[in-house]
Amino acid sequence: MALRYLKGAQGRAEGRSFLRFITYVAIGGVAIGVAALLLSFAIVRGFSQEIENKLIGFGSHLQVSSHLPDAPLENAVALEEGIAAMDSVTHVSPVVQTFVLLRESQQSIDGVALVGTRTPPSYMAGRITTGTFDLGSGAQPGVVVGQLLADRLGLSVGQKVAAFAMQQGGEGLQVERPRVKSLTVRGIYETSLLDVDDTYVFTNLATARDLAEYPETQVSRFDITLTDVAHADSVAQRLEDRFGWPVRAQTIKQQFAGLFAWVNLQEGIIPLVIGVIVLVSAFNIIGALLMLILEKTREIGVLQSLGASGTTLKRLFLLLGLLIGTTGTIIGEGLALGLALLQKRYDLIPLPAEAYYMTSAPIELNPLDFLIVAGVTLTLCGLAAYVPARVAARIEPVRAIRFQ
Numbered sequence: 001m002a003l004r005y006l007k008g009a010q011g012r013a014e015g016r017s018f019l020r021f022i023t024y025v026a027i028g029g030v031a032i033g034v035a036a037l038l039l040s041f042a043i044v045r046g047f048s049q050e051i052e053n054k055l056i057g058f059g060s061h062l063q064v065s066s067h068l069p070d071a072p073l074e075n076a077v078a079l080e081e082g083i084a085a086m087d088s089v090t091h092v093s094p095v096v097q098t099f100v101l102l103r104e105s106q107q108s109i110d111g112v113a114l115v116g117t118r119t120p121p122s123y124m125a126g127r128i129t130t131g132t133f134d135l136g137s138g139a140q141p142g143v144v145v146g147q148l149l150a151d152r153l154g155l156s157v158g159q160k161v162a163a164f165a166m167q168q169g170g171e172g173l174q175v176e177r178p179r180v181k182s183l184t185v186r187g188i189y190e191t192s193l194l195d196v197d198d199t200y201v202f203t204n205l206a207t208a209r210d211l212a213e214y215p216e217t218q219v220s221r222f223d224i225t226l227t228d229v230a231h232a233d234s235v236a237q238r239l240e241d242r243f244g245w246p247v248r249a250q251t252i253k254q255q256f257a258g259l260f261a262w263v264n265l266q267e268g269i270i271p272l273v274i275g276v277i278v279l280v281s282a283f284n285i286i287g288a289l290l291m292l293i294l295e296k297t298r299e300i301g302v303l304q305s306l307g308a309s310g311t312t313l314k315r316l317f318l319l320l321g322l323l324i325g326t327t328g329t330i331i332g333e334g335l336a337l338g339l340a341l342l343q344k345r346y347d348l349i350p351l352p353a354e355a356y357y358m359t360s361a362p363i364e365l366n367p368l369d370f371l372i373v374a375g376v377t378l379t380l381c382g383l384a385a386y387v388p389a390r391v392a393a394r395i396e397p398v399r400a401i402r403f404q
Helices: 002-008 018-059 076-084 147-153 194-199 205-212 229-243 257-295 297-305 310-346 367-393 397-401
Strands: 062-066 089-103 109-117 128-131 142-146 160-168 173-189 200-204 221-226 247-251
Touching (some): 076 089, 109 205, 147 173, 147 194, 173 205, 229 247, 257 297, 257 367
Antiparallel strands (some): 089 160, 089 221, 128 173, 160 173
């Protein structure tokens, strides 16, 4: 009977299809709420995953540097071997970073952070838009620059640029004796992280050492990759305990604490706000069922006169509310899945890179989200249907049969 009411509910007189329309509105409200909530989960999770992948790809899971400002790490070879021997560590990459002036011409010159590394970060190597991530050698040094910097300085692959490193010492920077290197642009990358694309350029370790005047025993930091990023905090603590002052180990979340705090805020607020849609949709079922009870009052009286108890009537309308919720949930989950797959394939929702660090809304689907949203929605629909069900159970048979 609940299924019949769901499929063919209609009024007694004029506007007989209006009751059916109200039922469809209740189903549609649940479907839209479920779809919106699932899409918000998928986008927020995708956004968090994409940001984390970019930051880890740029700076690895851990960075080991010196507590002393702008000071290099000493005994680099022994320190690298000690770090590589620790549990959970899969890769250690020495890095020499220094600030230089990158000049293409008298008009095209800018200050950048020059990062010297032995091997390119995996994520960065996969974001090359032009050329390759070829850092060259000491005799023929190459440089890989960000797209924003390349556009501003008018750089292209194969072009020669000069890197000027200022002499350190005395009071501030001594510009009388700059160290100069001629570099060839080998590749251009784009991550949509504007601070990275605009500031960081990559070269080989030997070239960066020459410009920074670091001997073989010194590096700026070590980038460390772990078997599992979840172990980062414990490994960082063990590193500091083992090697002592001035070694400092920072996780990726500590290095970019502000950005991760912003991502966590999105994860907490957006699903909560969108979830209100599901709550409102569930309570729309109260209005739909009360209207149905009003239209079916005489039928309820007939059922009671034939022996239907109040408990039976209560079950009838509780089941009807759950059927509305189930139908809406199935439609909503199908809609969310379809839209999510379309977004992953065609990037239908663009984003401004300067605000969101990516050019389109990312999607990360999780089957657990579909189960949780379905369970919560059906629970809310069942609770919302309880009030009309109690109203139906308390109708007096004689008055119901005579109801006009």
